[in-house]
Amino acid sequence: QVQLVESGGGLVQDGGSLTLSCAVSGRTFSSYTMGWFRQAPGKERAFVAGVSRGGSRKTYADSAKGRFNISRDSAKKSVYLRMDSLKPEDTAVYFCAADARIWSSRATIASQYDYWGQGTQVTVSS
DSSP states (O other): OOOEEEEOOEEEETTOOEEEEEEEOSSOGGGOEEEEEEEOTTSOOEEEEEEOTTSOOEEEOTTTTTTEEEEEETTTTEEEEEEOSOOGGGOEEEEEEEEOSOOOGGGGOGGGOSEEOOOEEEEEEO
């Protein structure tokens, strides 16, 4: 069983930065493609960023390109999302997810992911 626990959310001003963390339990962290998704009130869950098992491949939603960076640390069994130049439209609950399948173009699809965290709230004030 894999458990994911996010942290690092909070309230930040327009243009500010935050780094989200996701701690993953279990012995096979390196076997999972990892992703970050977000869900704003009244909207569907949307892909933000994904990283392959070894960390060499990354992909981002257009809204995140140039502002967000996803990374992972196998020793700490954690994945991170560094968010810079935050905007009010980035306000959402952010979820970490793990996919047992090998990296593919489907890493942007929520239904591909097998395990999810409980989410952490990010609020960007204008």
